[in-house]
Amino acid sequence: MVRHRIRQLLCAIPPLGLAVLGACHDTPVQAAAGRLDSIVIGVAGLPDELDSVTTFTYTFPSVNAESVLVALLDTGVPVRQGWRPLDNLCDDPIGPRFTVQLQQDDPRMLDHDFVRGAVGRLLCATQLMWYRVRTGP
Numbered sequence: 511m512v513r514h515r516i517r518q519l520l521c522a523i524p525p526l527g528l529a530v531l532g533a534c535h536d537t538p539v540q541a542a543a544g545r546l547d548s549i550v551i552g553v554a555g556l557p558d559e560l561d562s563v564t565t566f567t568y569t570f571p572s573v574n575a576e577s578v579l580v581a582l583l584d585t586g587v588p589v590r591q592g593w594r595p596l597d598n599l600c601d602d603p604i605g606p607r608f609t610v611q612l613q614q615d616d617p618r619m620l621d622h623d624f625v626r627g628a629v630g631r632l633l634c635a636t637q638l639m640w641y642r643v644r645t646g647p
Contacts, residue, residue, distance in 0.1 A: 563626070565611045566612070567624060568609070569623045579641055588612050590612055590642075593608070595631075597636055607631045609629060
């Protein structure tokens with residue numbers, strides 16, 4: 511029984527590995543409300559000021575940002591852009607967190623494991639993956 515379970519787990523590793531490798535490129539991702547473009551930026555590329563009403567921080571330390579963004583867009587949440595930290599310089603247990611800025615306030619973000627504000631968590635990173643929502647073709 512245990513050997514059978516181990517064999518099942520080992521057989522699942524190659525497909526999972528391919529899925530992870532396939533998610534590492536910078537090709538646009540299509541969502542119902544537009545297209546996601548992504549690019550690596552330095553922390554200096556962040557906007558000077560982020561509105562704490564339309565900016566939300568993910569509560570968990572790890573995230574598949576593209577999947578979360580597509581899910582938000584597909585449910586009609588007006589996402590403008592998002593940032594996923596690629597490293598961590600903070601000397602605290604929280605560290606940097608995936609952060610999303612909306613076009614306008616939408617309280618449904620709280621139902622998707624986000625909290626309002628906390629934009630300073632991005633400053634714990636030196637590099638971020640910046641996701642921009644593009645509408646149209």
